[in-house]
Amino acid sequence: MNNGRFPISMHILTLLASADGELLSSDYIAGSININPVLVRKEISNLRNHGLIESKEGKNGGATLAKPAEKIQLSEVFHAVQQASLLGNSKNEPNPDCPVGKQIKQRLDHLYLEIESALLHKLEKMSLADFLRQFQQ
Template identity: 50%
Template sequence: MKKITELIRSKFATSVHILSLLVGFPEQWLSSEFIASSLNSNAALVRKELSALREAGLVESKEGKNGGNRLAKPPSQIKMSDIFALVKNDHVFGFSPNEPNPKCPVGARIKGALDGLFTEIDDAILLKLKPVTLEEFVRQYF
């Protein structure tokens, strides 16, 4: 199983890729298969990510033969920080999988100290992403 930090990074990259693709085809309903081909991934993974993006109000979907997915709001109204917050369910940096020894002076206190540091790092990432819209980001390659 992937570590939390790897999941956050890959989910963020996947979500940004999906949303960017939808920006590039604003009038079309894109199928999960089409999106998966751009990601060089499988449609099941794309559908899972689309579900989360839909729940967050960033994507709308239509079923049926002419169905698919498209942005639910203009890319100028989608902040990169919103996408990051959506996929982040833990600190960007993860804790050791082993519980520290509570009898050790370092082991007894390190988790609390790291938690504070990790919170600062997470906040710094959100602050960096907050002013950037999806529209501004996509201008780099569309």
């Protein structure tokens, strides 16, 4: 996970959770995160596709949570933004004539599965509501 998508999604969701049902515009959200509104809309689009957010077009439109913050697990956020494996992959194909090179990808994939399952197990136990609760008034 090379980029800032997880923190950005967390920021969006935290804002929505604290807005308590009120629709927030991408411009407003972008102002809090300090990034471009188009990037916010892209992330919202992604989170919507994963069932975490609902949004409304047109005047007075914006985004809101699709379900209560208590029911949003951080593992869902992780799943929504994850694209690459956690610990990275070598870009090139290893040498198939080398006994190690031949198998390393498969072995690393297996290792990554184990690691990710440990991580997911942890994230499943945390809800967006838990996360929001840590914020001081």
